[in-house]
Amino acid sequence: MQNGDQHYSMEDETYTDIDGKAISLECQSHSGFCREFTVSSAKVSIGRVMVYTCAVWLSAYIVFFITENTAVLSSAIIITLVGMMVHIHFVKVDHETLLIIGSLGVQVSSSYASGRESTDFIEMDKIKDIVINEAIHMQTVIYYLCILLKDPSDPEAVSSVVPLFQSSKPRLNCLVKVYKSCQEILAKC
């Protein structure tokens, strides 16, 4: 703990997302009123990548065998490469971070597998509350953490809702921990 902030990840409790895949939660407390929560999903699995690539190339080879056209093979290679690049740069989220700084605001950021980060900062004046909401998704009821934003014209009304941790979708036990920490900070400032 040489940095003066406490850093702990929950190892006695394993967290999963709504589909049952394992995720990990890391809480960092930088000061009394500044905390950071990072939810990491599973990384890109090399087995699945190999299965998809082999399937695409096998089908391309079969089509080539029938049509004797080499353009099929080169287009299959190009499609696989472009598809992989698009997937890791735009689709696959590696971890999502929530940084809450009392009396300044909340910063939500998603980091993709290629390293790209997309960040959004919401000032404390605009935040009404951070709550856990329920949603009906197909045949299940899921819980998600969200930030309620104030309406500038009517301070009591909620103008919009910003859902958090949308890609990793943790379950209620993980959300409750984050919720309790956030409420402590919101109550202080």
Place this chain on the structure above:
Amino acid sequence: MVLKIFFPQCCNKADSGLLVGRWIPGQNSAVVLAVIHYPFIPGQVKQYIQQVESSGVDLTVLGSWSMPKEGQEGMESFLRDLSTIFPQGQWLQLSREMGKIGFRCHVLTRDQSKSPSDKVIFIHYEQRKVMLSQLHPIENGVPDPQTESQLPQVFGTVCQSEPLFFLDKYDDSPVKLTHWQSEGREGSIIVELMKQASTPVCLLTTWILTLWTSLCSSRILNVRPMRFISSKLSTCVQLSYRTEHLQTVSSPTRATTHNHFMRKANIFVSFFVDVSLGLLLVSWMYRENRIGKLANTLVPAADHIAKELEELLQWLMGAPAGLKMNRALDQVLGRFFLYHIHLWISYIHLMSPFVEMILWYVGLSACLGLTFALSLLSDITALLTFHIYCFYVYGARLYCMTVYGLSSLWRLFRGKKWNVLRQRVDSCSYDLDQLFIGTLLFTILLFLLPTTALYYLVFTLLRLVVVMFQGVVHLSVDFINSFPLFSMGLRLFRSYRLAEGVKFRVLCEEPGTPLHLMMDINPLKVSRVVQTYRTPTYSCYPKDSWLALCKKLFLGELIYPWRYKTTKID
């Protein structure tokens, strides 16, 4: 409440002295703009601050900054006494030790009570980037300082303090400051040269444009037929549009707001790119006399189209697709259209010796820009396919009359009538001879319907093909006109200038010091750049929805699917 201090990165290693900046009302935050070094005379500092405040900058003394170096003992007591010389509501005492990264802060309020340093956040910002950037969404007008949120106020404070940053360390003045320009004022030779050259160029352009607009609005060119033709030809529309653009750019007054500046820059850059692409095109076309070859293929192409149309009409006059047509009507319509084509071809052949010369001179106008070349292409297509347009109008009118006649006689067949006064269908008792003639006419029209419908269908399809082509050309002209090239270049190469918001990063520091955050600028997303800075144009877009279009086609009403907006929307 937590105290937030926005501290510029350039002052991290500044010598001890006074902190000057601004308190943000209602937010319990302070923005540090500069550090005035020791040694200074407090009277001269007060004079300097008053002088800067008179040029519109909101400035106060915030507190003291202490970074002790060798041979500066006694500094601490001097700095402590300063709080009595500059009386403030809250006095900040920031200190930093050599070799350590973290700052410490003591806050003295008027009643001399100290607050613990746990409730302080230091937010480091890069002064140059915050100074030059523009926060989006842009507020129009002056916002109320009580309800404005914190970040726009911080950005506004730094932007307004430009006069403070004019003093650098090479100036002979009684006060020595540290800020982002204290190493020397930043400037660029190209920008300064362009500023000097812009005034005479603007005056010249304005003069030329006034001559041009007075010529355009003269009596000769404003006669009814000329105005009608010039409103239909897209080249003239594009010309008037570019004149308006140039008038915006060449106005000699400087742009006051950010939006105005960006619009001028976007128009200038897009005009420049347009003209250079046009010149490239002209140089390519006039080399090896390609324009002559193009002119020589125009008349044979028109001949070919006419021959194809004649074959189509012969096919319609026979038994097209196995359908049986009404022989007499078929022959009449077919011969009528064939005669039209014959007239058109004679006209084209009459014009053929002059085509090359006309095209050569008209093609030179592509020097004015690629958009002009594309508009010319659209106009030439419209002129060459004028006969298709005529055939479409004839076929549509005939079909329309047939359909209206049929619907009215169908009502008579059922004993009903259209009440024009009440705009509804009413029952009506007809005489026997009225019924007899009505039924007869109804039968005739019904059996002639397939023939007229087929002619209408064929010519409508041809017309739609031409309209689609013209639409594509107009869309590309619109795209070149409205795309904000300057804003896109700024977003790609100087992304901090267009800011959507900020990002914070926690800086690791030693225990016992307050929280330190680094504030970076979050650049605007590319899609929002295009959306915010698009130059408004006379964009052509579909006038009707698909459903309305189909209904019009079914009833035989004439369609003009592209509509031009004549008034600009902002």
